[in-house]
Amino acid sequence: MRVIEIRNGKGDARALQPGERPVPDVWPGEVLIRVRAAGINRPDILQRKGLYPPPPGASDILGLEAAGEIEAVGAGVTRWLPGDRVCALLGGGGYAEYAAVDARHALPIPAGLDFVHAAALPETAFTVFTNVFEDGRLEAGETLLVHGATSGIGVMAIQAARAAGARVIATSRGAAKAEAALGLGAEVSIDAEDGRFLEAVRDAGGADVVLDMVGAAYAGQNLQALKPGGRWVVIAFQSGNLAEVDLARLMRGRLTLTGSTLRGRDADEKARLAEAVEARLWPWVADGRVRPVVDKVFPLEEAAGAHAHLESGVHTGKVVLRVG
Numbered sequence: 192m193r194v195i196e197i198r199n200g201k202g203d204a205r206a207l208q209p210g211e212r213p214v215p216d217v218w219p220g221e222v223l224i225r226v227r228a229a230g231i232n233r234p235d236i237l238q239r240k241g242l243y244p245p246p247p248g249a250s251d252i253l254g255l256e257a258a259g260e261i262e263a264v265g266a267g268v269t270r271w272l273p274g275d276r277v278c279a280l281l282g283g284g285g286y287a288e289y290a291a292v293d294a295r296h297a298l299p300i301p302a303g304l305d306f307v308h309a310a311a312l313p314e315t316a317f318t319v320f321t322n323v324f325e326d327g328r329l330e331a332g333e334t335l336l337v338h339g340a341t342s343g344i345g346v347m348a349i350q351a352a353r354a355a356g357a358r359v360i361a362t363s364r365g366a367a368k369a370e371a372a373l374g375l376g377a378e379v380s381i382d383a384e385d386g387r388f389l390e391a392v393r394d395a396g397g398a399d400v401v402l403d404m405v406g407a408a409y410a411g412q413n414l415q416a417l418k419p420g421g422r423w424v425v426i427a428f429q430s431g432n433l434a435e436v437d438l439a440r441l442m443r444g445r446l447t448l449t450g451s452t453l454r455g456r457d458a459d460e461k462a463r464l465a466e467a468v469e470a471r472l473w474p475w476v477a478d479g480r481v482r483p484v485v486d487k488v489f490p491l492e493e494a495a496g497a498h499a500h501l502e503s504g505v506h507t508g509k510v511v512l513r514v515g
């Protein structure tokens with residue numbers, strides 16, 4: 192099958208080159224997906240650079256999500272049949288014509304979505320669901336502060352929080368992105384190009400939950416932006432992982448600081464999450480309150496260009512590879 196390999200060392204996007212690999216075996220409990228589209232995520236760039244190795248047992252091929260048709264079904268799988276249209280959360284292996292995955296990590300493609308838009312869903316849906324609604328415990332009527340508002344994750348977080356009846360305060364770097372976040376449903380959208388957002392968040396009443404992909408540079412303001420009982424949920428530290436935290440503020444405010452990664456979770460935990468995402472978030476996709484926003488589509492063979500586009504930071508929403 193055709194795949195994208197990381198050639199000539201790691202680093203530059205041009206290291207991504209088409210190659211050939213055997214079609215994966217289908218083990219009991221797995222399905223083989225004929226991939227039609229694969230979503231690109233920021234962690235793929237880290238993996239390309241050698242900074243985010245695949246967990247044990249995962250494919251070394253990039254790609255954390257894909258959509259397509261079931262090609263074959265492993266022993267013991269009863270939910271899926273060949274030909275079913277699915278999208279799936281993958282431990283790796285999406286940048287390829289076929290991907291094998293635990294059958295429990297596949298979800299039906301919501302009605303009305305094509306493969307490209309379906310491939311843009313799993314990684315952001317699972318990540319936002321577990322971080323905002325499980326660890327962040329965001330409730331209707333509360334306020335979510337989300338940074339990187341126009342990122343793949345940010346776009347999902349804004350829409351999902353709104354669908355759940357919460358308010359959203361968004362930050363992004365640049366006036367055009369701040370404008371886009373308003374269009375996606377943020378009630379308050381802050382251009383934080385100069386790195387400052389605290390005053391505007393306070394003026395808007397503060398936040399119950401912060402979804403933080405920035406890390407060190409925003410840490411002090413995040414802590415100050417939270418209302419009593421607030422939850423600060425870290426999913427990345429793009430400005431650095433070492434931050435000074437005022438523990439007195441944490442204690443006085445009864446604040447919670449937590450964080451996690453999705454990829455390293457075990458298969459049963461991802462299966463549990465898949466069920467929860469299908470029950471809670473899929474209906475919002477079906478009724479249009481959450482819609483995958485696809486910025487640009489590249490053919491699989493042009494994965495290098497797709498990575499360069501994501502790295503340029505000009506996108507709003509997702510960048511997707513079309514396969515075959």
Ligand SMILES: NC(=O)c1ccc[n+]([C@@H]2O[C@H](COP(=O)([O-])OP(=O)(O)OC[C@H]3O[C@@H](n4cnc5c(N)ncnc54)[C@H](OP(=O)(O)O)[C@@H]3O)[C@@H](O)[C@H]2O)c1
Nearest residue numbers: 232233339342343344363364404426427429430451452453
């Ligand atoms: N923990 C997990 O389980 C998990 C799972 C998936 C993704 N993630 C992380 O979530 C983040 C978003 O992923 P994605 O695929 O949606 O990425 P993406 O579309 O490439 O977006 C990255 C975003 O990060 C923002 N950003 C980067 N550096 C920043 C800085 N120094 N200060 C402020 N904002 C900064 C950018 O904001 P501007 O556009 O405003 O410049 C951009 O919107 C990534 O860091 C990724 O690694 C974590």
